Amino acid sequence: MKGITKFVIADILKNRIILFYALILGVFSWSIFSLEDNTSKGIMSLLNIILLTVPLVSIIFSNIYMYNSAEFIELLVSQPVKRSAIWTSLFIGLAVALNVSFLVGIGIPVLLFVPFMTGMTVIITGMMITTIFVSIAMLCSILMRDKARGIGLSIMLWLFLSLIYDGLVLFFMFQYADYPIEKPMAIFSALNPIDLARIQVLLQVDVAALMGYTGAIFKKMFGTMTGYLVSLILMLLWIVIPFLISIKLFNKKDL
Numbered sequence: 001m002k003g004i005t006k007f008v009i010a011d012i013l014k015n016r017i018i019l020f021y022a023l024i025l026g027v028f029s030w031s032i033f034s035l036e037d038n039t040s041k042g043i044m045s046l047l048n049i050i051l052l053t054v055p056l057v058s059i060i061f062s063n064i065y066m067y068n069s070a071e072f073i074e075l076l077v078s079q080p081v082k083r084s085a086i087w088t089s090l091f092i093g094l095a096v097a098l099n100v101s102f103l104v105g106i107g108i109p110v111l112l113f114v115p116f117m118t119g120m121t122v123i124i125t126g127m128m129i130t131t132i133f134v135s136i137a138m139l140c141s142i143l144m145r146d147k148a149r150g151i152g153l154s155i156m157l158w159l160f161l162s163l164i165y166d167g168l169v170l171f172f173m174f175q176y177a178d179y180p181i182e183k184p185m186a187i188f189s190a191l192n193p194i195d196l197a198r199i200q201v202l203l204q205v206d207v208a209a210l211m212g213y214t215g216a217i218f219k220k221m222f223g224t225m226t227g228y229l230v231s232l233i234l235m236l237l238w239i240v241i242p243f244l245i246s247i248k249l250f251n252k253k254d255l
Contacts, residue, residue, distance in 0.1 A: 004076065004086065008093025012065065018101050021057055025049070025105025033113040040205040043114060043122060046106065047201050050126045051194050054102065055133040056158055062094050062137035063154045067147040087247045091138055095131045102126050118204040124232075125197040132193050132238045133158070139246040142253065165192050193238045196231050 012018055028049055036042040066073075069090070076086045106126060110119045137154055144150035169188050189195040 004081075004089035005092050005096075008090055009097050012093060012097035013100065017061060018097060021061075022101035022105040025053075025102065026109070029106045029109040033109055039114055039118075043118065043201065043205050046110070046122070047198065050106070050122070050129065050201075051198055052162055054126055055129055055162065055194065058098050058130045058133035059137045059140075059154045059158050060151065061098070062134045063141055063151050064147075065094060066090070066138060066141035067150060083251050084247055087138075087250045091134065091243060094138075095134045098130050098134060099127050102130055121204045122201055125200055128232075128235045128239070129193065129197050132235065132242075135239045135242040135246070139242040139249075142246045142249045161192055161194050166195070190231070190234060193235050196235055200228065200231055 029046060032045045033039075033042050036045065073086065073090070077083060103123070107123050110122050113119075114122065136157055140150050140154045140157070144153055169185060172188070173185060189199060
């Protein structure tokens with residue numbers, strides 16, 4: 001298992017797309033913090049990249065890598081190695097390689113320009129988002145045998161979690177604006193990993209104070225250490241559940 005994981009990590013880190021991805025993240029991060037004197041505004045600008053670009057690249061790259069590695073996976077399956085070990089090695093390899101790119105591109109400038117606790121929140125959030133979308137991508141690749149359909153499903157899931165879900169929450173908010181819906185809104189936000197990540201970063205830079213009563217609800221629910229741990233557990237579930245489903249399907253799949 002260790003040998004497969006090391007091979008996957010080395011193979012991905014040599015990929016030009018991953019190197020370009022780390023370079024682009026680095027250019028954006030250094031540019032934002034070099035041009036912006038206000039750290040909070042810099043984090044807000046960087047947050048848009050983390051919540052849109054990072055999950056998109058993670059899910060698309062992981063999906064394509066899984067389809068392109070079909071013959072390699074078939075070769076591994078023919079060896080005396082457990083299928084669960086093969087699938088876990090691929091997952092760890094993808095997650096580690098993409099997180100290394102994230103740390104090089106965004107982690108280093110964040111640690112240099114942002115206060116430690118806020119910076120660590122941004123980094124942990126970005127790494128969790130990366131790993132979540134790797135897990136979702138692997139589930140999509142096992143659900144759809146056809147490459148085009150698998151990539152299409154991945155893009156649709158990214159669109160739903162990144163854009164459509166928030167639109168549905170806003171629609172709900174406007175429809176029931178006359179009712180006390182702040183707590184249901186906070187709960188709905190907790191069901192989306194991208195919204196969870198956004199809330200945690202916003203709370204660190206105190207932007208939630210500008211959001212009125214809703215911001216107060218978010219701060220009450222997620223601003224404490226207990227709330228932070230709950231949000232981390234929810235994000236971990238977004239990693240574990242799709243991965244466990246995918247590994248179960250992989251064990252039964254006829255290659």
